[in-house]
Amino acid sequence: MNLKALKEQVLTANLDLPRHHLVTFTWGNVSGIDRERGLVVIKPSGVSYDKMQLEDLVVLDLTGRQVEGALRPSSDTATHLVLYRTYPELGGVVHTHSTHATAWAQACRAIPIFGTTQADYFNGEIPCSRLLTPREVEEDYEGLTGHLIVETLKQTPILTMPGVLVANHGPFSWGKDADDAVHNAVVLEEVARMAWLTGQINPQAHALPDYLLEKHYQRKHGKHAYYGQTET
Amino acid sequence: MNLKALKEQVLTANLDLPRHHLVTFTWGNVSGIDRERGLVVIKPSGVSYDKMQLEDLVVLDLTGRQVEGALRPSSDTATHLVLYRTYPELGGVVHTHSTHATAWAQACRAIPIFGTTQADYFNGEIPCSRLLTPREVEEDYEGLTGHLIVETLKQTPILTMPGVLVANHGPFSWGKDADDAVHNAVVLEEVARMAWLTGQINPQAHALPDYLLEKHYQRKHGKHAYYGQTET
Amino acid sequence: MNLKALKEQVLTANLDLPRHHLVTFTWGNVSGIDRERGLVVIKPSGVSYDKMQLEDLVVLDLTGRQVEGALRPSSDTATHLVLYRTYPELGGVVHTHSTHATAWAQACRAIPIFGTTQADYFNGEIPCSRLLTPREVEEDYEGLTGHLIVETLKQTPILTMPGVLVANHGPFSWGKDADDAVHNAVVLEEVARMAWLTGQINPQAHALPDYLLEKHYQRKHGKHAYYGQTET
Amino acid sequence: MNLKALKEQVLTANLDLPRHHLVTFTWGNVSGIDRERGLVVIKPSGVSYDKMQLEDLVVLDLTGRQVEGALRPSSDTATHLVLYRTYPELGGVVHTHSTHATAWAQACRAIPIFGTTQADYFNGEIPCSRLLTPREVEEDYEGLTGHLIVETLKQTPILTMPGVLVANHGPFSWGKDADDAVHNAVVLEEVARMAWLTGQINPQAHALPDYLLEKHYQRKHGKHAYYGQTET
Numbered sequence A, B, C, D: 001m002n003l004k005a006l007k008e009q010v011l012t013a014n015l016d017l018p019r020h021h022l023v024t025f026t027w028g029n030v031s032g033i034d035r036e037r038g039l040v041v042i043k044p045s046g047v048s049y050d051k052m053q054l055e056d057l058v059v060l061d062l063t064g065r066q067v068e069g070a071l072r073p074s075s076d077t078a079t080h081l082v083l084y085r086t087y088p089e090l091g092g093v094v095h096t097h098s099t100h101a102t103a104w105a106q107a108c109r110a111i112p113i114f115g116t117t118q119a120d121y122f123n124g125e126i127p128c129s130r131l132l133t134p135r136e137v138e139e140d141y142e143g144l145t146g147h148l149i150v151e152t153l154k155q156t157p158i159l160t161m162p163g164v165l166v167a168n169h170g171p172f173s174w175g176k177d178a179d180d181a182v183h184n185a186v187v188l189e190e191v192a193r194m195a196w197l198t199g200q201i202n203p204q205a206h207a208l209p210d211y212l213l214e215k216h217y218q219r220k221h222g223k224h225a226y227y228g229q230t231e232t
Helices: A003-019 A077-086 A099-106 A134-153 A178-201 A210-221 B003-019 B077-086 B099-106 B134-153 B178-201 B210-221 C003-019 C077-086 C099-106 C134-153 C178-201 C210-221 D003-019 D077-086 D099-106 D134-153 D178-201 D210-221
Strands: A028-034 A039-042 A058-061 A066-068 A092-096 A163-166 A170-175 B028-034 B039-042 B058-061 B066-068 B092-096 B163-166 B170-175 C028-034 C039-042 C058-061 C066-068 C092-096 C163-166 C170-175 D028-034 D039-042 D058-061 D066-068 D092-096 D163-166 D170-175
Touching (some): A003 A039, A003 A092, A003 A178, A039 A077, A077 A092, A077 A134, A092 A178, A099 A163, A099 A178, A099 D178, A134 A163, A163 A178, A170 A178, A178 B099, A210 B134, B003 B028, B003 B092, B039 B077, B058 B077, B077 B092, B077 B134, B077 B170, B099 B163, B178 C099, B178 C178, B210 C134, C003 C092, C028 C077, C039 C077, C058 C077, C077 C092, C092 C178, C099 C163, C099 C178, C134 C163, D003 D092, D003 D178, D028 D077, D092 D178, D099 D170, D163 D178
Antiparallel strands (some): A028 A039, A039 A058, B028 B039, C028 C039, C092 C170, D058 D066
């Protein structure tokens, strides 16, 4: 994929955020990476979705040096870059303030694995980070938010847990490319909504047992997956 | 009805799922049956609704042998087939992960019969299944989900209870054809939403008394029904 | 207004129900009355909104004798007729199963007067009826539902309380004509939603004090009202 | 900006209310001010948004004398005027009955500062006023509602807290012009919704610590802000 194709994918992925009702105004950003060239394409900061053009996108290398684009990149860029540097499998990263996922983040609660909907995408409960300390906030707020996400995920293989909650802030999600990352952001918002409702209906609701979690995750993502069509 | 007409009905019924906001991405499937020929038409697995064509639909016999279609059928096909084999009255089956019905399923709670809206369609509370055991999941997950639904419904005449919740998973519904099954899936989602709200407003809310349940169910479905127009 | 104009108003008012998201499928009905001729125009039973035509509407006199129309009238017709016979001020009546108002009805709870939004239309809390007895249901279900509403309203001047909840069933509302009745049905649904949220945020939320209720109701409906434009 | 341009901005801002789902029927109003001429442009009372024309807008001076327009101004005009007279920084004022913000107002609860979404716009929790006394309501209801807002805000710099809840009534918001005021009304409704959900998920949810509140507020509004593009 050349850089122009990547830019088009990242633009489409950004425009998909309002289409899926994940953002109010400019509260979200999507990036994608060209691993061969080591270049990241990301949304400019504070530009509204209905005016965003291909040439507004910002291109940076993995150290954060701006390579293309006249506008300032998303204020969350440093967080995206840490994730790309840490996880070579990642092709796209998304941050939103989608309503229900943000409410779980504000509640500082992991999203329990209440059902197969979540198990089809997330191999367990979706963790919530700790708060950054005053010192961390002062030192490098956005960069250390990236490291906080890495710390929160521990040793989890990154593509088996395609999202996380940053405490008192909101969700980040990712995937094999920008489009997949947005797909996972939509799923994260919907499972957050369902989990809230589940807890309202039954405050003692229990988590999906491991054997069912495993069954659903594997029938979709395992070696012998039989969900969807065989990709050829 | 010939097979082509059935396919058209099943395609329309599948496309009605996103139209009624019952599905995110590809999280749902509708099938219909031609009882004379013993053929079931079902959605292919993991194909998005906005690209689905008539020729993508899969035709199987009641043993699950694929008769037509190049794509793999819905991963929930075995569940549909058990229902068709068990209940000769069924003409259509739907599975979704619609938000509120799934929340009740995740809460492992039957939907109480709180009002006449539910009584107009469901002759009582909408039951929730037990969980499959590890052995059952390993042996034949989708087929035994079908038998689990049959076990959950006990001796209830199938068309008087046109839906059920599978614990920690989501709702299944059915009807006299694919269109009727989708109609009942919409009703199930709406009564699930109302029942959740009812419990929030009054945690001690009581069920509709039997005489009112009976009155509403019968004025719409009984021998002397007077709701709607006489079908001629 | 001649009968044709009334029919057009009633048709428009019925079509406004789905436009305002007050109904699923055919779960609602609007009627209007020509007081001079003593004729009521009402929606036919079980006909979907997107197919409804002017000639499908049913015309009855106040005793329920069908004067025009080939279709069967709404199954709730007898309830509408009792209201028209009891309250000469009424020009239109609406019944829906709108989500939040129905949840309050299912919870068998009056909607408390939590704020000025409700006070602008309803002169106090919106009452919820008792349940009909088995004998009443058997004798004349729909007619006695009308009398139940009258009983629930007590001596309240009918246009100062343009709606009520029928226990375990749903809301009825009314107004000076069919359009005004639908307007009040929209308000009832919205105040039901706000009241549910208010109770969730603060279970000890208190009612609006009388002097504020009075102020808001009177600035909109009183002799010295100054909300809106003077009608000339 | 001449008066015609201001009118166009105020008309657009009023029409943005239904577009952002902040109002039912006519339940909201936006005004803007021309500080040089000391003239306020405001929505007429009780005119529906889909019929509103430029010439329907009402122009008043800061004492409330009507300078232009044949219609009666919004019944909340006196409240707007008090805010403009008190805070020279204000360019636009909005009042709505948006669902979730109104629910917090009806609950008589300030909206806690649960996350960075709120901190990006509001420099702390969003206060809720006391109730006006019977004497105040009788004396000058709308004017004293303006003074009540001023009392509630205490010494807070007005543009660091661009909204407030009036107890048992609903939200008011403001900004540097009419468009900015509507922008803040949208944010207020969304943070009200998120805060309600947060409290449902975790009744012990804690407020954002001061150092994070400060960080987010300053990165967007401070002297060294780096969110968005430098305005040139």
